[in-house]
Amino acid sequence: MGKTRTPYPAEFRAQMVELVKAGRTPQELAREFEPTAQTITNWVAQADRDAGVRHDGLTTAERQELTRLRRENRQLKMERDILSHRRPGSRGRREPCHRRVRIHESEPGPLAHSHDGAAARGLDERLLRVADTRAIAACWQ
Incomplete structure (x- = not known):
């Protein structure tokens, strides 16, 4: 350098x-x-x-505006990726979740439901206990 x-x-x-x-x-x-x-x-x-x-x-003012807009664009893309649960740099594709996530009732007992990772995101974590937390984590990454 x-x-x-x-x-x-x-x-x-x-x-x-x-x-x-x-x-x-x-x-x-x-x-x-x-x-x-x-x-x-x-x-x-x-x-x-x-x-x-x-x-x-470009004039100095145009160059400064271009720099500001590029920085703002980068920030907005990062925020969009975070809000849509995408990995940064995944080019707009959602990462597929192929694992099934087993979810049990809050108390030990029989299996209550089986959901894919996307559907499991909306479930109330206080009421349910995830059988395999790695499966959910894999869907969100």
């Missing part, structure tokens, strides 16, 4: 852009200051996009 550093302050970037627009080359500024010539060139191009001079990319 490459080295990471804290971003340059906005005022510093603006000063570099102004110096380039005043006639200095990015290479001169790179020798005099820390950022590379390519970094300074990128700052000038982004400043032109923000000013409406260039139309070959």
Whole structure:
């Protein structure tokens, strides 16, 4: 991995852009200051996009909105998967539950019902005792 550093302050970037627009080359500024010539060139191009001079990319505001929307979209997909009892990354398919879950009455006794995992989710846990808790857990994962 490459080295990471804290971003340059906005005022510093603006000063570099102004110096380039005043006639200095990015290479001169790179020798005099820390950022590379390519970094300074990128700052000038982004400043032109923000000013409406260039139309070959996203403005800073559009880029920030895109980042925010992508983050929000990721969060909503995760919440949807949780609410629909899906595994994250299962591409919208519910995981099938092939095991039968035996459920007994709350007191030891004869078998009361036999349900699949999906039907067993709605049953009141205080009244019923699940014979094999691993079977229910397998259905919910």
